[in-house]
Amino acid sequence: MSRPLDVVILAAGQGTRMRSALPKMLHPVAGRPMVAWSVKVARELGARDVVVVTGHGADQVEAALRPLGVRFARQAQQLGTGHAFLTAARLLQGGADVLLLYGDSPMLSSDTLRAMLAEHREDEHALTVLTSTLPDATGYGRIIRGDGGEVLRIVEQKDATPDERVVQEFNSGVYLMDEQARTLAEQIGNDNEAGEYYITDLLRLYRESGHSVLAYHIPDPSEVMGANDRVQLAELERLMQRRIQERHMRAGVTLQSPGTTRIEDTVEIGPDCTVEPGVVLRGQTRIGAGVQVGAHSVLDSALVHDRVLIRPHTLLEGCEVGEASEVGPFARLRPGAALGTGVHVGNFVEIKNAQLHAGVKAGHLAYLGDVSIGEQTNIGAGTIVANFDGLDKHRTQIGAGVFVGSNSTLVAPRVVGDAAFIAAGSTIHEDVPEGAMAVARGRQRTLEGWSRRYWGRFGERLGAKLPWLAGWLTAGRS
Structure with a gap:
């Protein structure tokens, strides 16, 4: 019997580039708030537990998602993705695989994640990273693989060498982890320039504990596309509309x-x-x-x-x-x-x-x-x-x-x-x-000859302004 699945959804970001009083995670795509798409996917995967990490606009986000039956972990301080994940992981029961998703990535389908989960469990992986490829992956963390295909490390753009920057395979940020996830996450440090806790450090911690880390590559990078501003939001809507419409047409x-x-x-x-x-x-x-x-x-x-x-x-x-x-x-x-x-x-x-x-x-x-x-x-x-x-x-x-x-x-x-x-x-x-x-209306009165008496008072003025009536009036007198 396979292990249960727990899902953590990171939805604490401020989203300042949206320029909106509405929290970024609640901006709609095809009729659902962005974050609700991730909850929908988690439910389709049969998740035992779904914990959403909230922060900016937490009251609004939680009010929107509460009818969906999820739990919440508030990240009081924005101390990085590793800290956000750990905030939620501490609420989980344990003994389950843990899937990390994001509240601003509505295009990721349950079919893709189901296939990723099947491979993760069949090959008994400890950590699987979801990746894709772009001709120019500038801005993304690059996936550096070993000779056997395992992931050696994830290199962020600012830290990459010239050779590493030409790597086209990038890190989506979606991770599927075994039950060690919380224990290892407790070991993530913040010894970096920003003083933040990064979820990517889990890869190093898994490898140091003797586990190989493998990547599940998907051919369509739009599946892991997020939205940081209104332009990207419109692109997500366009992509989602095409997916929905194709489903109906077929x-x-x-x-x-x-x-x-x-x-x-x-x-x-x-x-x-x-x-x-x-x-x-x-x-x-x-x-x-x-x-x-x-x-x-x-x-x-x-x-x-x-x-x-x-x-x-x-x-x-x-x-x-x-x-x-x-x-x-x-x-x-x-x-x-x-x-x-x-x-x-x-x-x-x-x-x-x-x-x-x-x-x-x-x-x-x-x-x-x-x-x-x-x-x-x-x-x-x-x-x-x-x-x-x-x-x-x-x-x-x-x-x-x-x-x-x-x-x-x-x-x-x-x-x-x-x-x-x-x-x-x-x-x-x-x-x-x-x-x-x-019948409930006023009684009709008909006054014979009234029009000729009325219009006849206007003489030459009538002929200048209303020639047809003047002609009708003259014809009636002859």
């Missing part, structure tokens, strides 16, 4: 313009969906099969069932769209909106905390807030459910098969019975019984 999703599309890692998309250019998919969005998402639409934690058509420029937030429904263009569904099967919501319709049952149609220019609408009801253009009295929200119930004429206002709380009619232009402030017709 699963049967058509992305018409991947370069203009943004999909957060938490989003799920079913097969045979088409996502048009400029779309943003966020949060806990779940999209069924055969859905078309129109250009420049934004879906944020929306549940979209199969065969839905979302037309361009539609905003869906915390809502549900039933199977075979059609929404947009320029529609907005706010939190609590739930559409049944085959619902049609057209342009410039806003829905909030409302249930539209199967077959409801709201084609144009409507506000439907705090309302339940029965199946096969038609909502005319310009209809408003007036749900707010200035202090409280009130709810309206509209039955099935109701016809609401254009430019109607329903003053909540109201109940409109099944199969009722509401005449266009009505302001409904009383309940409407089942099957009834409600």
Whole structure:
């Protein structure tokens, strides 16, 4: 039986180059704070214990990660990576392999680390260093190997000789260690110019204790890329988007313009969906099969069932769209909106905390807030459910098969019975019984000949400014 795995994540850095009040580790990449990606990887590896070292912005970082079930070790003073690791290692139970990760390296995949862990255990290594190669590794510590491939030492840029500086293999800073890690880490000293404790000293300590140190080399250096400023953060986002989008495309999703599309890692998309250019998919969005998402639409934690058509420029937030429904263009569904099967919501319709049952149609220019609408009801253009009295929200119930004429206002709380009619232009402030017709508008007066009397007062001025009306007026007198 293999040993358990414990994971230490270093996330105490200040990140001054971000120029931000937000701690560096909390800057998001594809919908997750950077440090949360490392926690996600640790969980995917089945880690027994995950300890995150916090320092700068510790309260914020810990608040963000606490729901993920990790433990924290605060590094009160920034005394180097060795000191940070030891701060966490002292909390571990022992008897486990220990993996050291970083809170600002979200691209490192669990597949890579799983393969590294398998080789580490199969060959019974005491310490494995994760490395990669760059044509120009300036700024990184170089990996100096022996004839048998073991790692002899890691040379930092400032200490490297001219021959060592041309070495292309670099140290990622990710280490996989056996259960001796804490004991050896206690021996790391700070006899250097900066007076700091460096985790790289572990390599020397392992070798001095009679163990060989081997490297696990990965071909793609972008996997261990970090972010120290906004430029590097944007590059991480670009790389992560490509990874996420490729995963969806290989699963049967058509992305018409991947370069203009943004999909957060938490989003799920079913097969045979088409996502048009400029779309943003966020949060806990779940999209069924055969859905078309129109250009420049934004879906944020929306549940979209199969065969839905979302037309361009539609905003869906915390809502549900039933199977075979059609929404947009320029529609907005706010939190609590739930559409049944085959619902049609057209342009410039806003829905909030409302249930539209199967077959409801709201084609144009409507506000439907705090309302339940029965199946096969038609909502005319310009209809408003007036749900707010200035202090409280009130709810309206509209039955099935109701016809609401254009430019109607329903003053909540109201109940409109099944199969009722509401005449266009009505302001409904009383309940409407089942099957009834409600008319609530001013009586129309028609004054014959009024236009000729009115325009006739303007004489030559009318001819100069409104020649058609002048001609109509003259023709009527002849």
